Amino acid sequence: MSQIALVGAVELGLVYALVALGVYLSFRVLDFPDLTVDGSFPLGAAVAATMIVSGFDPWLATFVAIVAGALAGFATAFVSVRFGVLHLLASILTMIALFSVNLRIMGRPNVALLTQETVLTPFVGLGLDDLWVRPLFLAVIVLVALIGLAWFLRSETGLAMRATGANPRMARAQGVRVGAQVIAGVMLSNALVSLAGALFAQTNGFADVTSGVGTIVVGLAAVIVGETVMPSRRLWVALVSCIVGAVIYRLAVQLALSADFLGLQASDLNLATALLVLVALVLPKLRGRALGRTLGRRAGA
Amino acid sequence: MIAVENLSVVFNAGTPLERRALRGVSLALANGEFVCVIGSNGAGKSTLLGAIAGDVSAAAGRILVAGRDVTRQPAEARAQHVARVFQDPLAGSCGNLSIAENLALAAGRGSRRGFGNALRRERAEMLVTRIRELALGLEDRLDQPMGSLSGGQRQALSLVMATLAPSSVLLLDEHTAALDPRNADFVLDLTRMLAERFVLTVLMVTHSMRQALDLGTRTIMLHEGQILLDVSGEHRSKLSVEDLIDAFRKARGEELAEDRLLTS
Ligand SMILES: Nc1ncnc2c1ncn2[C@@H]1O[C@H](COP(=O)(O)OP(=O)(O)OP(=O)(O)O)[C@@H](O)[C@H]1O
Numbered sequence: 001m002s003q004i005a006l007v008g009a010v011e012l013g014l015v016y017a018l019v020a021l022g023v024y025l026s027f028r029v030l031d032f033p034d035l036t037v038d039g040s041f042p043l044g045a046a047v048a049a050t051m052i053v054s055g056f057d058p059w060l061a062t063f064v065a066i067v068a069g070a071l072a073g074f075a076t077a078f079v080s081v082r083f084g085v086l087h088l089l090a091s092i093l094t095m096i097a098l099f100s101v102n103l104r105i106m107g108r109p110n111v112a113l114l115t116q117e118t119v120l121t122p123f124v125g126l127g128l129d130d131l132w133v134r135p136l137f138l139a140v141i142v143l144v145a146l147i148g149l150a151w152f153l154r155s156e157t158g159l160a161m162r163a164t165g166a167n168p169r170m171a172r173a174q175g176v177r178v179g180a181q182v183i184a185g186v187m188l189s190n191a192l193v194s195l196a197g198a199l200f201a202q203t204n205g206f207a208d209v210t211s212g213v214g215t216i217v218v219g220l221a222a223v224i225v226g227e228t229v230m231p232s233r234r235l236w237v238a239l240v241s242c243i244v245g246a247v248i249y250r251l252a253v254q255l256a257l258s259a260d261f262l263g264l265q266a267s268d269l270n271l272a273t274a275l276l277v278l279v280a281l282v283l284p285k286l287r288g289r290a291l292g293r294t295l296g297r298r299a300g301a
Numbered sequence: 302m303i304a305v306e307n308l309s310v311v312f313n314a315g316t317p318l319e320r321r322a323l324r325g326v327s328l329a330l331a332n333g334e335f336v337c338v339i340g341s342n343g344a345g346k347s348t349l350l351g352a353i354a355g356d357v358s359a360a361a362g363r364i365l366v367a368g369r370d371v372t373r374q375p376a377e378a379r380a381q382h383v384a385r386v387f388q389d390p391l392a393g394s395c396g397n398l399s400i401a402e403n404l405a406l407a408a409g410r411g412s413r414r415g416f417g418n419a420l421r422r423e424r425a426e427m428l429v430t431r432i433r434e435l436a437l438g439l440e441d442r443l444d445q446p447m448g449s450l451s452g453g454q455r456q457a458l459s460l461v462m463a464t465l466a467p468s469s470v471l472l473l474d475e476h477t478a479a480l481d482p483r484n485a486d487f488v489l490d491l492t493r494m495l496a497e498r499f500v501l502t503v504l505m506v507t508h509s510m511r512q513a514l515d516l517g518t519r520t521i522m523l524h525e526g527q528i529l530l531d532v533s534g535e536h537r538s539k540l541s542v543e544d545l546i547d548a549f550r551k552a553r554g555e556e557l558a559e560d561r562l563l564t565s
């Protein structure tokens with residue numbers, strides 16, 4: 001694998017690290033499986049790219065993308081909390097709706113950012129090797145997101161959010177407004193994912209309506225890979241593991257794609273990722289059952 | 302001060318499964334009163350506590366907590382004044398959060414939750430002090446997950462959690478029922494101790510007639526969603542377990558007699 005491919009994989013891994021943090025928040029913290037992210041990732045890309053092409057400041061464009069993602073999360077969580085629609089179904093509805101919304105925003109299936117200024121432009125030509133500008137920039141953004149999220153989840157409000165996901169009945173008895181917590185958490189999660197989309201568009205130079213397909217599975221894969229390589233109950237380790245998982249995942253993908261003897265194409269990625277997540281989900285269960293059998297036998301003896 | 306006025310609760314209203322769990326219950330608790338609630342299965346004890354906490358909605362009547370009508374308030378809004386310990390030791394805490402985090406969450410009950418560290422120094426120190434008093438050695442394990450504790454330890458902690466923030470009433474629904482006799486005694490002693498120390502107003506459901514007479518200041522017997530017996534003071538101190546059983550029998554006997562009248 002060439003150095004360019006390697007750095008490219010790390011770069012993409014850092015973009016998806018933001019997705020992984022968002023997915024961690026919805027799946028792990030809130031226990032709210034949220035497929036909205038398949039729509040909010042391209043939403044962020046669409047909003048950022050369209051605004052930048054229209055001449056807006058790239059930072060403003062990125063900020064608006066974050067807000068748009070939060071609104072998408074609000075739509076899902078509000079429908080689920082207020083009207084009791086199953087979380088998965090509510091998120092699928094938003095995801096489908098966002099496909100149309102994203103097309104409307106861009107006016108066409110994809111928008112290219114060729115010569116436009118992006119959030120990265122000021123950092124290009126500062127004497128740093130161009131190859132490293134993007135991953136370094138993304139690393140800083142991811143670090144800020146990590147610190148912010150760790151700080152938030154350790155706060156009074158963050159603790160209430162974690163309790164909401166872990167034991168809603170107990171949370172309510174402690175005076176936590178469970179519905180509001182779910183809405184806030186899903187908004188935050190989608191804001192992160194939308195930020196990832198906005199940065200994806202700016203680092204890769206385009207936004208595409210189909211770029212969101214499988215975002216949720218990639219995010220889950222990153223979370224699960226991270227949990228496997230860095231198992232820990234500590235909050236900040238869990239957050240770091242999401243980032244590490246996302247980077248490892250992208251590196252593994254790059255490795256598989258560049259291994260010619262495997263004959264894999266980029267389009268095989270979703271299948272491979274789905275299988276990876278499936279194995280990761282099933283393996284602990286199988287292991288648990290095998291353990292149960294051994295213990296059962298021992299108890300019987 | 303809490304008061305329940307003419308409270309009725311109906312489950313599955315308007316269906317063939319309709320069940321009137323409470324029929325016009327009125328009850329006022331003065332500050333510092335410790336009331337034991339007894340009654341046979343299905344009498345409506347849990348329903349009464351659930352209605353006060355806000356889990357169960359009232360079909361008629363009013364509930365006043367700290368002088369305010371809370372009848373239409375959701376459980377999370379009442380939590381400021383209502384503390385509780387569930388029967389199931391797993392229900393009252395989060396198994397995958399640490400002991401300290403569970404305690405911190407409970408310490409914030411009733412106050413606005415902001416963005417300050419939930420386990421800031423002075424609070425962490427306060428929590429350690431409260432846990433050390435239990436003499437269970439848990440003060441050294443505050444970073445471990447709640448799920449690593451036994452049911453008895455968890456229930457003792459749930460009780461401490463319920464007393465970290467002030468409350469107008471503490472609801473205990475058979476909170477020792479899932480424990481072995483030794484742990485049940487420990488948690489019961491702890492209940493008595495905490496109630497005295499913080500001058501708590503307590504509503505405790507139990508199936509033990511002995512406890513219902515020995516513990517607290519007042520005993521109430523529920524039957525078929527109504528208060529059948531309400532004793533305190535001197536009258537209560539003269540009452541024996543046999544008297545309570547007699548009252549139970551009489552209630553059920555009248556019911557049997559009525560049934561016979563209806564069917565014959
Ligand atoms: N959620 C519910 N839906 C329907 N009926 C219910 C519900 N909860 C309680 N009931 C019914 O209301 C009546 C009172 O129940 P409750 O749980 O208050 O009794 P209890 O006195 O706590 O009994 P136990 O000693 O068994 O705990 C029972 O007939 C019960 O079947």
Ligand SMILES: [Mg+2]
Nearest residue numbers: 346347348474
């Ligand atoms: Mg009960």
